[in-house]
Amino acid sequence: MLIVGPGKAGNVTAAGRTRRARGAGTAFSLDDAADVAEPTRTTAAAPARALDGLLMVQEADPRxxxxxxxxxxxxxxxxxxxxxxxxxxxxxxxxxxxxxEQAAATLRENSGEPGLEAVIDAIELRVAVELAKHGRSVGR
Structure with missing residues (x-):
């Protein structure tokens, strides 16, 4: 079938005869193995720009x-x-x-409010003290 342009298609013709293999013992073989191309390295996919923009909008919202x-x-x-x-x-x-410990590692993020930051600082200090009592540290 021949496609000439958008919305146009050419005539459809019947398929011709297919040839059969000449012997029952024919096997598949490559003619020239030297022509085989080496595999190429793949590159990382580019980040989704729409998703990045959406995340930036969410990050910008102070509420x-x-x-x-x-x-x-x-x-x-x-x-x-x-x-x-x-x-x-x-x-x-x-x-x-x-x-x-996991919560302490993710506790610190700037909220943009000094009063709230002071409360988070106090909570973070309590967490660090409690972890230190038991021989653990805040992993950042």
């Missing part, structure tokens, strides 16, 4: 930064309570301390 900072602070306080309860119950502190 969203404030909301995320508050959520991280609350999560750190909840994990500090979890460590305290595990300590009072005599339970294994390992899992709770591991979660607290």
């Amino acid at each position: 969203e930064r404030r909301r995320r900072a508050i959520a991280r602070g609350r999560m750190a306080l909840d994990l500090l309570d979890e460590v305290k309860l595990a300590l009072m119950a005599g339970a294994n502190l390992g899992p709770a301390l591991a979660r607290l």
